[in-house]
Amino acid sequence: MTWWQDRIVEAGKEPVALCLVAFIATFLLTRLVTRTIRSGRGPFRNNVSSTGLHIHHAVPGLFLLLAGALTSLASYDSTSLNIAGLCVGAGASLVLDEFALILHLRDVYWARQGRASVQAVALAGMVMGLTLLGFTPENVDELTDRNAPVRWATVAILLTSFVCCLICAAKGKYRLVVLAAIVPIVAYVGAVRLARPGSPWYRRYPEGSRKQVRARGRAGGFDRHIAHGLTWFGDLVAGAPSREDAAAESAERAAVLVAPSQEEDDPVRSGHGSRSSS
Template sequence: MGHWWESNVAEPGKLPLLLALFAFILTFLITRSITRMIRAGKGPFRNVTPGGVHVHHVVPGVILTIVGGFAAIAGGRHGFGTGLAAVLFGVGAGLVLDEFALILHLADVYWTDQGRQSVEVVVLTAAVVGLMLVGFLPFGVNDLSSDEQQDRATVAITVGLNFFIVLIALLKGKTRLAVIGVLVPFLALFGAVRLARPGSPWAKRAYRRRPRARAKSRVRAYRHDKRWDRLSRRFQDLVAGFPER
């Protein structure tokens, strides 16, 4: 544990990233708990409505993100001020992404099925930051040896190839695999070689004259969603509360 801390956190100056991640996750969980209490009419918490205007928590979230972000840029990788800036940024990001669906739809969809997108984005963000924390670099650069990293051509080819794979996975509608695949290229490759999801840009163009491929894509997507959506919805309900029906 001590060696991991020194090599992955302390020495590369990732303590601010760790603090931001903890603040981000903790803020999201606390915010969801408070909003669920407000929804149920329990506890001392109430919506903030000065002058009859409902002030969503994304507003203080944006302010904290801006303050923490600029303060972190102005500081270095070490010191109390940098750590405090990282915490402020993590808190702000947690408040903002908790209402990601509201920003996306420009409507108060917090307690609807569309509001589940906020939970998905938060989980995905935490996973990506966690991978960065344990040493993963974008587009698989961490898999190169020290000699290869000094060769600019090797690095450029590696980044370009992995970026191309991530782009294919994204065009095939494998958004989660594409995002995480930026740090773990194998996952992006897995998404790139499999059939595209129906309705994705790749499927619309490549399967236009291939009815068998379209049918197989729909069947595979149906089976995948039937298998995993139920577990995903249970997790989201556990964390975020049941949406309005």
């Protein structure tokens, strides 16, 4: 195809493109297999040995990641780099599909906590896509510029972006932190907007203040109109959690948005009320 040759191969983006294709294809195939296992249909089974050993697909994913990384480091030709891109894409997909298990140190694949894996895959795929389109992390080449004003301006921009990312994290906007590595202006916007209810920054707002009311209103609107749609699409592609977990999630979201003061007064629950948002 002419466009592939002109826009991808000639531009030196073929390894990244193959990495993205392998990443998406592996995720979709993995979810198809796990959903057939969950429903009891198809030839696949959730095999566990007599010793109770179960090899999660993050294990072969780690080996593929390692193989891809070593191949890319030792590569001197385009074919080897393309193979490395395929290995990295497939391996990263297998590992991130088990991200929730690694995060919680228990099998929550079909629990509501398992949605963290789908979100991690979506964010990683978005970053790969932006990289393929030409967006890259902030350029630090200017740091070696002999022009002192340019060098110090670059340092100031990098430090400002880093501080804004920290503020976004404190405000419960974790997805924005990932995107900010590619599109820095996202961090600046997220840093000046109100915090998510339950986040550390939200607890700084005076009880019953206008900021608290506005923050709950914005979070509720985001959850109803945007987050709900994203969750629905994620469940459609990757499979929905069990009904009990879905009901518990709805109750938890309502408790955070409607009565956040109760969560803040309870030191045990306050650490579990944070919900990420962009």
